[in-house]
Amino acid sequence: MTALTLRAADLIGAARRAVIKIGSSLLIDTATGGPDSVRFAAIADALAAWRARGIETVLVSSGAVALGRRRLGLPAGKLPLDQKQAAAAAGQTALMMEWNTALEPHGLPAAQALLTWDDMENRRRWLNARATLEALLGAHALPVINENDTVATAELRYGDNDRLAARVAQMCDADLLVLLSDVDGLYSADPGRVADARFIGHVPVITPEIEALGGEPGKAGTGTGGMASKIAAARIAARAGIATIIAAGAEDQPLQRLERDVPHTVFSPETSRSSARRGWISGAVAPRGHLHLDAGAAQAVRDGKSLLPAGITRVEGEFARGETVALHDAGGTLLAKGITGYGADELRRIAGLKSDAIEAALGYRRGVAAIHVNDLVVEGQA
Known part of the structure; x- marks a missing residue:
């Protein structure tokens, strides 16, 4: 698929996870301030259809503050932080009730996941969140994610769900981000405002000129996003090797229409997902610890498999879960780098043990792998 032929239909057809x-603005009835149940149902229909085609989907949904504002009788306009947090708390339950009602007929359990800036930027919390999303998808649930506005502060928050969605796409190794x-x-x-404004269907590279077309952030009615935040999200995704589609959601069957070539904008990824991840891991200048393998x-690591605790013969250094470590073969030669799923103390306790003995040794088990294959980069392959 070349940059000249990049279309939504191609991207959706090739997607494994989106x-x-x-x-x-797409979920709230502007006349009543309540949920637009017809729109919830339409999106649920599309998500179920994608799942039936083998596309795992994660939904990032706004709407809690808007629904909570109505439930608490708060005034229109910008709310102070404490009132916005209160509205988020009251509205999130209503939001999840709507998604559960819409998804239940399709046999898709709606699973709430509230994330903050800290969850996405702290590596250990990132790994915890990623593990939860993987478990939910493995159980055929549909994760419904929102920023945790109830506890997020003005200084440490995304402020719009476009950028949060891009980070979630990166976290769960998605092929595609649809805004x-x-x-x-x-x-x-x-x-x-401009009658002859030109529609841009494909953005191969996000340049300063493209960013300038976004205008001022936050220019939206019910929500907090705008085209500037969507371009910022597309940049985050592009750098992670993920394509982004911006399309109208107010029409009937908004996701199905994408494959019928209705107008939409595609932002190309800057690299492949695997290259972006390998580059990030291999770029760790000073690994926090060293694992010696039999x-x-x-x-197994050379063959592209995960590192299991049974193959670890020695653990050097002090490091926490989610930090980068170096892997050495029996002769001491640097073999790979990886993001560890367990801390140094934990690995010392389970080194040499088979996977079914991990829980007995630790009292819990985060996974069978000490380092998952997706978090490993063999020397010479970055």
């Missing part, structure tokens, strides 16, 4: 973000908006894509100027484990 993150769909839908904003408040459903109240516009059908990117234009050379505001089409509401011959069998060393060969």
Whole structure:
């Protein structure tokens, strides 16, 4: 698939996992301030159809603050932080009730996951969140993610779900990010003000000129996002090797329509997902610890398999779960680098043990692998 032929239909057809973000303006009935149940049901239908095709989906949904504002009788306009947090707390339950009602007929359990900036930027919490999402998808649930506005502060928050969605796509190794908006894509100027504004269907590279087309952040009605935040999200995704689609979500069957070539904007990834991840891991200048492996484990890592505790013969250094460590073969040669799923003390207790003995040794088990294959980069392969 070349940059010249990159289309939504191609991206969806090739996708294994996708993150769909839908904003408040598409979920709230502007006349009543309550949920637009018809829209919830339409999105649920599309998500179920994608799942039936083998596309695992994660939903990033706004709407809690808007729904909570109505439930608490708070005034229109910008709310002070404490009132916004209160609205989020009251509205999140209503939001999840709507998604559960919409998804239940399709046999898709709605699973709430509230994330903060700290959850996404702290590596250990990132790993915890990623493990939870993987478990939910493995159980055929549909994760519904929102920023945890109840506890997030003004200084440490994303402030819009576009960028949160991009980080979630990166976290769960998605192939595709879809941002459903109240516009059908990117234009050379505001089409509401400039009659001959040119529609831009494909953005191969996000340049400063493209960023300037986003205008001022936060120019949206019910929500907090805008085209500037969507371009920022597309940049995050592109650097992680993930393509982004911006499309109108207010039409009937918004996801199905994408494959019928309705107007939409595609942002190309800057690299492949595997290359972006390998580059990040291999770029760790000073690993926090060293793992020495027996011959069998060393060969398994070379063959592209996860590192199991049974193959670890010695643990050097002090490091926490989620930090980068170096792997050495039996002769001491640097074999690989990886992000460890267990801390140094934990690995010392389970080194040499088979996977079914981990829980007995620790009292819990985070996974069978000391380092998952997706978190390993063999020397010379970065």
